[in-house]
Amino acid sequence: MSTVPRVLSIAGTDPTGGAGIQADLKSIAANGGYGMAVVTALVAQNTQGVRSVHVPPTQFLEEQLNAVSADVVIDAVKIGMLANTEVIEVVTAWLNRVSPQIVVLDPVMVATSGDRLLDRDAEQALRQLASRADLLTPNIPELAILAEEPIGSDWTAVIGQAKRVAARLGVRILAKGGHLGGEKLPDALVDPHGQVVEFSGERIATTNTHGTGCSLSSAIATRYAATGDWVSATGESKRWLTESIRHGASLEVGAGHGPVSHFAGLWERGGTSTRPTPADVIADWWEYIRDLRENIDELPFVRALGDGTLDQVAFVWYLQQDALYLHDYSRALAEASRLAPTGDEQAFWAASAHGAVATEMQLHESWIPADALGETYPSAVTSGYLNHLLATSARGDYAVLIAALLPCFWLYQDVGTRLHPLSHADHRYRTWLDTYADDAFAAATQRAVMVVATAAAHADDTTRVRMREAFRASAAHELAFFAAPHDMLG
Missing domain, CATH: 3.40.1190.20 (Ribokinase)
Structure with a gap:
């Protein structure tokens, strides 16, 4: 039957x-x-x-x-x-x-x-x-x-x-x-x-x-x-x-x-509203942050990072803040793993938490002396972003949390992929671009996008709206994070 x-x-x-x-x-x-x-x-x-x-x-x-x-x-x-x-x-x-x-x-x-x-x-x-x-x-x-x-x-x-x-x-x-x-x-x-x-x-x-x-x-x-x-x-x-x-x-x-x-x-x-597919969610959310993405592309930091003219002091300051950010970002990823409803999703977010600490931190440490990192304090921008993620994590809503975590995958992969072709063997920041443009990170990003979009497609209307707003809020924090080195150091 x-x-x-x-x-x-x-x-x-x-x-x-x-x-x-x-x-x-x-x-x-x-x-x-x-x-x-x-x-x-x-x-x-x-x-x-x-x-x-x-x-x-x-x-x-x-x-x-x-x-x-x-x-x-x-x-x-x-x-x-x-x-x-x-x-x-x-x-x-x-x-x-x-x-x-x-x-x-x-x-x-x-x-x-x-x-x-x-x-x-x-x-x-x-x-x-x-x-x-x-x-x-x-x-x-x-x-x-x-x-x-x-x-x-x-x-x-x-x-x-x-x-x-x-x-x-x-x-x-x-x-x-x-x-x-x-x-x-x-x-x-x-x-x-x-x-x-x-x-x-x-x-x-x-x-x-x-x-x-x-x-x-x-x-x-x-x-x-x-x-x-x-x-x-x-x-x-x-x-x-x-x-x-x-x-x-x-x-x-x-x-x-x-x-x-x-x-x-x-x-x-149940209402009479139609339920979006994951593909609908992906298209809608990417368009929803179009203005933020375009603003990121126009930032002096990002443009100089792409053509290799970025001042090294600005880049190191950025990496120091990013290292502080990744420390708590990995905690939010671990919480997503704890809240995840399936074994596959638990494993994915746990692996991502490990990658944030092991792989990306290794990249940062190649530029930042260990003692210098210990003397670094989070900027207001870094603190604002982390407060957003940790507050979302503390609420215990898995769907909203993973939506808030997504821009750190999606925007970095997008920026890295588009800037990488501009680089060359002697490009000062080639190793950074390699990290965010490689196939492994692209695959992880694609997986994160699909997990979040599927969760949004199956969520009720209220949760889906909250997910979308958490996603945009994190994307706005990413814009501020990329802008901060130029704003702080002039």
């Missing part, structure tokens, strides 16, 4: 979207499935009632069913409105041929007005089809028709009918208490052996109840296909439907019995 249940609805239409196939497809999607639909009847209706019904030729119905099952593996079937005996027989024959694993039948037999929708022959054909289902979801009047008994007057009578129908047909019944009076709204799952699992519920004061039967049965079919547990599927579907009913009025659809809001919970908790 696919991880996403593929659920086929066989039912009539509702042009206002609140019931029938339109409601089924929304319910299937809202409960985590992929919905498909075969139309049994075209219904001219709105929230105030049915105006007319057109039943297409049953040959076309059969062609629809065969077209779907010839191409798609169907994990569950939900059956709704079947207009007459001929339609019921075509669907029954198709079920017998295809033998889908799960069949949920919502036996549409009685209109909201109380009028019976099927003649006696069609009712008998529907009883025979019902024995082919795994679960029936009748309302109280429909349960009475299946039982061939008077309508149950209270919950005890309804449960009794459900037990008798379940035993006779060998199927599960979801008995629904919606037609009973009172504030309580009980439902019960009754199996063929008479076992009963009840679900409590409260009546919601609303007129947005159009299509609730269609929606509930489709939800259960979808959730059972995913879990294989009728009790869990029913309970979760009821909670989902209750939430959808509560939000139905906000849709402001129709002047009669309006629809439920099938996606209310998803809209409220």
